[in-house]
Amino acid sequence: MYKSIIAYSLMVFAVMEFTPLQAETIAITGATIIDGNGGSPLKNGTLVIDGNRIIAVGKTRDIDVPAGARIIKAEGKYIIPGLMDTNVHLFIEMAVETLAKYEGQYDKLIIEAAQVALKAGVTTVFDSYGPRQPLVDARDAINLGEEIGSRIYLAGNIVGYDGPFSGDFWPDAKATTSPSFVKKINDMWVQDVGRRLVWMAPEQLGGALEPYLKKDIDFVKYGASGHSIGEMHFLTFSEKAQDVIVKTVKGAGLTVQTHTTSVESLRIAVEAGVDLLQHCDVTGPVVVPDSTIKMMAERQIPCAPLTMTVLGEEARIKFLKVFGASQPEANQEFIDSIQISRQNVRKMLDAGVPLLLSTDSYLNSKRVEEWFGISDAVESLTVLGEGHFHWLKAMEERGMDAMTMLMSATRDIARAYKIDKDLGTLEKGMIADLLILDENPLKSSGNYKKIHMIMKDGRKVDRDTLPTRRFLTQAN
Template identity: 25%
Template structure:
């Protein structure tokens, strides 16, 4: 009888036969440097892509379910390399923190679902309570809640946490303490280490954190708000800078650019150096003060409680008074020049948005970053798409499985009606979302 029960348990645990799918007819931008594939056919078996071709070169198996992508642009699922699942657009962080006890079960799952419904199938969550971040990542991986494949940092590491933020900001008091905290978050299962206010840390502490992270095969990302943060980060081996900083300064200093170009010039030995500029939030806010009808949409309500939605809406009653943005008008005119400097430096730029900060909802942040790059900063659409697909997968050492629509990779695929390469803003309304071979939208 015991053997019978064991056999039944194994049968119940065995996966169901994988569904075969065929996405047929759309123009495929596969995330590589290849030309668009018109009248494309993408075959999916279970979670993986098995073949890519055209209607004239790749027959659709009789047992595959056909999904028409006629008249659509098809591409890899997008990635957002700088999101904050723990916040959802509220203007005052200290008030939002009253929901800390609901992060794992409500707030972060809501944010994750909003991202997925917007076509974001991969995301890097940079800053949050450790236990909640790991639990949500695990729940998504196990298929218990919807969301993008997550790469998480857990808590910010810095010299001293801001008062009242100790749940998600950890202080580093010595090199030994820095190593111990890296080991602790690594053991919990983080994918990346996040440093902020590096210029307030002692150099031996910075060196210890980066060295311990690299010993444990974890990349290190750091804020780049001030010149000294950049100088110290480059000196001690940070892998990726976040944001376009330096306040209202018109451009990056010459010595900083020289250091950056020296690092990118050694990419053959050290690998690419990444930078996530998060420019759209700084660029768009002055316009949002005047035109903020988008706050009345409901897509950002998904998964949040009515009380949370009401709190967020109330906090955004007067956008012009949001303290978080008080220096943005002076910074906005400097963005194009700094972006151009970074692009010419040899750094690989990644799409990331600071999604979750005031007014920057998870449901509509990523497409705005891509659109700004293309429409205002002159980045070719294919380059912008690769910065949101291929290069993020490379940065997280996950390009064996993600980043392009090619044979063998997970079937993370989105599609929009129309020609997104001619009108990149079409990405604000993603019509089809497939993650790991499952059509979720």
């Protein structure tokens, strides 16, 4: 990730050097500023931006606005850092016809998805499973200013899992797809760090991982437990193997996180020293033991739960009973997990475990929405551009403090990914990613939807134009 930040800084410098618009000085005046650090909101505040960085924040009376600065009057508004999502999938298409139709253009679909996220106030996303090279191409195009969209950090493949047309995801597609196309798609995702690594001894893993760590990725995610229905309770890697993965990745200067869906995979990942736990609330029919939660809290390991609203839970359970009718026992794991998740999140909140906004969201074509019944979903986490609002509402329902909730969607995510020197708060020297809201987000989670303006890299986002090119978002 560190090399990505350096590359990003160089890209921004180049764009600022040759694009006069990005060198504009802007002063946003009169707003209540909630900087993301947890302190009291700053009423009647002024925030000054030069280029893509914040150069001053304070009481309006104490700020000398530079001559010639463009003034944005924001009396009665609220300024917060741009939102972040720890876990999205900008391109995880399941329809074979879509994969075939847009072959060679996946980066364009990823940019479309990044624009959908940005339009909804998510200025930074972390893509934890997807086709590495198209993600790199989209990320770089956005960072260079060639395209607009949420800032992208990417992992590529989940270490230990195979591609979309494998037993880890959607194996049924192989029945109607040519072997050559199946291999091409799977290889694009797997990048030689799939299930073959699961067969290896711990002492072999480090060497097998190193070539992938030298590729253009920003962080690493590995599977601590199985992904598909019926395998979520199985361990993917042993304790020793996970120790090797974590040490190898950290030794390469990258952050490491894990997909975990059982109490044992969670415990092992915590003891291995991961930087972030994805789906830490998902543990099937078993509540996370107090000893594991205590360890998470003591080590302050951030956890990204897939917390659903009450309405969302009810809709998902109804959907699973229909969709999983052919595998009732395995499908019951999901239903039980939803019900147990509520208890896990409550226990983690009480213990002081850092919880981060996470949606697992993606952009679906209309065909897939109809196929899975997603178009009828209620308050679904997995709908890109909407899921983050539902997560915030869900955490409000669970009793999370309003300021803690704001930080869980901004500063605390930046800290988990070790990019908090540039992003996550509204302070002098930080990149100017921010939202101006019409209502106070500390009063109600619903106020996060009341977006007056979005700024990314110090420039106003023209929301009405997004997405600029429609592929998966186009009408039937």
